[in-house]
Amino acid sequence: MIGVELIKLVRRPRTWVSVILTCALPFVVAVFIAVTHLTPPPGQGSAFLSAVLASGALYPAAALALVLPVFLPVATAVVAGDSIAGEAAAGTLRYLLVRPVGRTRLLVAKLISVTSYVLLVVIAVTVTAYATGVLLLGPSRAGAAARAVGPGATQVPGVAGPTAGVAAGGGAITSLSGTPLSLLQLAERTAGAIAFIAVSMLGVAAIALFLSTVTTSALGATLGALAALVASEILVTLNAAAAVQPYLPTRYWLAWIDFFRDPIFWRNIDRGFGIQAVYVAVFLGAAWANFSTKDVTA
């Protein structure tokens, strides 16, 4: 069943259209920057974008920061929201269940399919952004990343200093803390960021998957999950809601930036992984409880 779900994912045109569109945004941004040599001033605009002219190798991080707020969650919510509700609306759900495919098994297969999709998108963005960055923005120059993220971007004052770090060696990439990073270190940290972002998206996917078992409208499930994210984003910026902020799904979304500090600043990364694990467990549990006991009348 898992193989079947992956085949369905791969053979569906939507999968590739969404991947291409998601990769296209950072590409378009890179073209503009390469042509105009204008980047946002440090501390403004999307994270890392101010530094990419200095080092094209940092562009994957900038690209992830570009697609994280909207493109990635929307793509994830569309695929996860469609997973059960879409089958129900098309009528194929009842045929799968009498084939028979166990309901728990179907849910697990859908989860694996959605996870694969998220990884596919994130990795595709990273790879295309690396190629774009190196080709369009050129190889790395000194002092790249230190100005990349302004203060407050991760709400950890004192770690990301607003002052520019001085690059130690020519051609090296500097961390946000100003120390140089080797290419291997950069690769490791990018991998860490990919994992963190993928897990954050799994939190979104779990919410959408749960809603997908509740309704037969894929659109409803997708928009429901996005509504939850928007609500979370609003509360995250609201001082009056400080009491609940540590438990909001989007609270630690930007913590992956901490992978690019030296040494890696683990506190928010750990919390981010933790909160997403809770969301995934709770909503998958709810999805399972609902789906395995409900009458399939669609």
Added chain:
Amino acid sequence: MIITRALTKRYGAVEAVRAVHLDVREGDRYGLLGPNGSGKTTLVRMLLGLVYATSGEIEVMGRRMPRHAREVLQQVGALIEEPAAYPHLSGRANLALFDAAGPRGRSPGRSRRRRIDEALEQVGLAGVGRRPVKAYSLGMRQRLGLAAALIRGPRLLILDEPGNGLDPRGIADLRELLIGLNRNGVTVFLSSHLLAEVEQLCTRVGVLDSGRLVLQQDLASLRAPTGRILLDSPDADRVCALLDGQVERRDGQRLLIRSADPAGLNARLVGAGLRVRSIGPHRRTLEEVVLSVTGTGADHIGGAS
């Protein structure tokens, strides 16, 4: 093959299926009849473990459902309301995905291809090619749905309104296919609101009305002679005079006569010099039987009476 005991399904305040005792025997071609909204689809879905019963028991092939769904459903082919397929894939690709999804789905490619070819051949779609399903006609989709039901060589077929969307030719094909499968030992259970379809195909019928099973009987015994004779004669007046008291009903030249021996009656009439256009034992049509045991359909909203 299928036994239910006091099977009941309640949706909120509505009882869709009420205390149904279904008994489908091995080798039957069982037709479940009933007006729209009488609970046929809900009953079928409960048999397949899609909808959970409020109370009562279901046994399919001697095993309790839905507890043993995994073992039982492997031997069941099903068509539930409309067929469904992934529209951007070909019929063949759909069948392959469907086949691979379930238990023992990892069969070698060659055996799967052979089974797909066989199933498509059986339903008359052998030459369909690589067209995506979204380009199929309604009848082709119905045939594809049937192919999916047949692909694993089921012992029991559960078909909900299998004739939907088929043209007369398609319905005749379907009948022939199901009778052939039945001859090879497949039990067929189908629901329909088309009396003619059931009358020509089935050996046993059940009638559902407002969620109750109001009739369950072999078709042959339902359609046994009623002990009356149907006579058509241009000399109807003189027949009435001759058979005074035996004539139950008269409609122009057609008479309904109380007597169980058409041959004897014919000889007597001809002996008396009366002409006979047609004569034969009177049987109730399935329609008369069904109408006599059912009320108005659930989609008939009458005024207060």
